[in-house]
Amino acid sequence: MAVEDYKKAQKLGQRNFRACVSKGQYPYLQVLDDILENTELDGTQPLGVVNIPLDSIVGTKTEGRKTAFARNFMPLLGERTEFALKWSALCDSQMEEGIRDPIEAVEFLNRFYVVEGNKRVSVMKYFGAASIPGTVTRYIPKRNGSKEVNIYYEFLDFYKLTQINLLWFTEEGRFAKFVAAVGKAPGERWSDDDKSMLTSMYYRFRSVFMQRGGDRLPITPADGLLAVMGVYPYRQLCGMSMQELQQAVERAWSEVLVLTRPDAVELSMEPAFPPQNTGLFSRLHSPIAFQAPSLKVGFVYEKSADTSPWTYAHDFGRGELEEHFDGRVTTLCYDNVQPEVNGDEVLEKAVADGCDVIFTTTPKLINASLKASLAHPEVKIINCSLNMSHPSIRTYYGRIHEAKFLLGAIAGALADDNKIGYVATYPTYGMIAAINAFALGAQMTNPRAQVYLEWTSEKGVDIPARFAENGVALISDLDNRAPQQPPWKFGLYRLEGDHICNYAMPFWNWGEFYVRIVQSIMNGGWSAGSSGERALNYWWGMDAGVIDVLCSRGLPVETQRLVNLLRQAVCSRDFDPFAGVLYAQGGRVVMPADHSRLTAEQVITMDWLANNVIGRIPRFDELIDEAKPLVSLIGVHKDETTTKIL
Structure with missing residues (x-):
């Protein structure tokens, strides 16, 4: 019986071998020693005996047996060889009592390379097992700035808390997003029940993912799971039956497929x-x-x-x-x-x-x-x-930054002492661009203007006291106010004792x-x-009439004329607040002179502050609790949700 199994496994290996050759891929097992020839290691770490996902075993440590197996670990040698006899004997052992002896392997970048036990891996893969026990030594690469190594160090942080090696993501930041989506606090260790729940759900999801053709996509099952978790909460997925999970994945499949597109967002x-x-x-x-x-x-x-x-x-x-x-x-x-x-x-x-x-x-x-x-x-x-x-x-x-640029230009023209206050809410997409556009507008009309930045979402901050301490009286505050509230500080205004002189405000024309x-x-x-x-x-933006700036009668006529000119320039797209050389705090150049303007993506995800801004973007753990859910969803530092508690 085991001989027939060997023949079937051999055919699977030969088929995989031919497929790799036709695609120009290396048809044998990967060899870790070859990979490490050009890799600097930061050290090694013994992990003891762990359950190794068979999907993650991709090769051998040395060249010894690499040509005995196809890339998928199925055997290639003839059925009358000693190798085939030993493979068949292991096959009988697996069917009678199961293979229990751990293999020996090296883990590198969350992929495993067999030192001893290649045939056991081959047999277990043939039977479709999920994992195999192994005594593992981890080889840790030095940080080199590459995406793969950066992701690996994110995995190491995740592994310290979970001892789970099932997951691998293809983009940076996704381990943090996954932990946040699960509902775990940063630094929180996972209980045995937590690990068991994730393992059970992951393997069920992986099965559905592969059935829908996930193995042909340039993403991992973990990537797909994270996308589906954006629709169905983690706990809900864990409680689903196999049929319910299949239906959920089918409904959310478009959310999975979008991960395979480099241009996932169309503006x-x-x-x-x-x-x-x-x-x-x-x-x-x-x-x-x-x-x-x-x-x-x-x-x-x-x-x-x-x-x-x-x-x-x-x-x-x-x-x-x-x-x-x-x-x-x-x-x-x-x-x-x-x-x-x-x-x-x-x-x-x-x-x-x-x-x-x-x-x-x-x-x-x-x-x-x-x-x-x-x-x-x-x-x-x-x-x-x-x-x-x-x-x-x-x-x-x-595109609220367009209106903020005009407000900044007004503020710069009115700032006799060169000091302007800016009240921001949450550090989310678009908010940093609005701050910087305001600062650049102020700098255009007053090269010495400095913008003092404060956040309503930062814990323990008395914004009026901060402004008073710095002698700031000209302030850009919240965009508008509710109709039932009495007049208060909003838009651009100047504090003159207890009197508020309003100059202008941004206008969201949602209608x-x-x-x-x-x-x-x-x-x-x-x-x-x-x-x-x-x-x-x-x-x-302003050219569509959905964003504008409303000026009060107290604004000087000359400044009003400037606003009208700038509005026309922005609406005609003859002028871009983020065109030309741009400097961040500390004098760092973020847009050199040989580039015309920032892309839309660079504007939306901006995470730096202009060099005339005095202040900083608060860390996630410095935010008030009310701000955290929104920042964890669309925050410019949302990947900090697990590392710094985005």
Whole structure:
């Protein structure tokens, strides 16, 4: 019987050998000694006996037996050789009582190379086993700045806490994201139950992943698992039956496939469709006006318009949407939603209420939005966030840095003492660009201007006291205020004792956003807007009318003229705040003179501060608890979620 098994295994090896040759790949086992010839080691570490995932065993330590096996560890030697007899004997042993003696192996970059026990590995792989016990010595490479080595050191941090060697990611930062998604605190050791739960769920997921063709993708099962965990929480996945897990992976497969695209995020920088005239004359004289589709649009808010300036601005835009379409669009409002508590329930209610389109107005609702979109693909769900790589939904946000540049130019012109305060909220995507654009605008009109940066999300900071200590009276504060609140500090203003002199404020014209997007849906432009294989982010600016600056009557006429000129330049795209040579704090050049301007991706993910900014970006562990969920989702330092508690 074992002889027949050897013949089958030999055929598998020969098939793999031919496939490798046809693809130009090395057809035998990898040899670690060859790899190490050009590698500096930082040391070795004995790990004792560990369970080695058979998928991670890729070769041998020395050249001794490399040509006896194909690349997949299946045998190549003839069936009458001594090698074949020994392999068959091990096959009998495995079927009768199981192979229990540990192999000896070396681990390097979380891949394993056999020192002794190649045939045992081959037999176990033939039978489809998940792991094999082995006495392992770890070879640790020196840090060299390469992506692979950087990922390996992230793995070492993960292994110290978990002793789990199943996972490997293809991009930096994903170990940290995975730990955060599991719900573990940084530095928290995993219990035996934690390890057992992950191991069980991982192998079940891996099976589904491979069945769907994951082995043909340039990502690992761990990459795929992390993508699916962006839709279904870890604990929920752990509790799923095999059938439920298959259904979940099938629904979220587009989220997995997007990881295979180098251009995963497609940015829409300007609206494809201008808003159409919906006045009375237009409706009476357009033969197709009465045939235009009617839509029910839902708006989901974390807070209420009475308590949150952010929600008020979106709700004002909701009203403009209804007014613009005059009966063709009806809206429903769902406020005071707790994203982690009842977000899923509220989205399901919006769908049940017949909403054709749903706008979720906070990044914290991204997971609930994804679930609802996968469960109800007929509903168009759009989340207010930036730089998300989810093809199942779309996102929208404004290029607020354009308005902040104008505000900075105003501030520089008004800063007689060269001191300007800047109040920022959370260190998230787009926020750093807004700070730097403001600082560059101030520097343009006042080369000696210095911007004193403070954060509302930093623990234990008295911002007014800090500004007073530094003699800062001209301040760029929060963008706007809720209507029920009394006049207070917002926009750009000067403190003159107890008196506040307001100069200008950025304006988020969410109504224009909503009108444009809904119009494109009515015009049939939704399907044409994306390939369906990439995430589509609407990132519109002043030229689309969705971002602007409102100036008060107290602003000097000459400064108002400057604002108008700069607005025209930005809107015509003749001017870019981030064009030319750019210097970060300390004089570091981040954009040399031979480059024209930053890319959109560089602007969105900016994590440095301009050289005229006095202050810093707070670490994750310095943030207030309220800020951490959002920063862990779209923070510029979100990869710190496990290393520094993004």
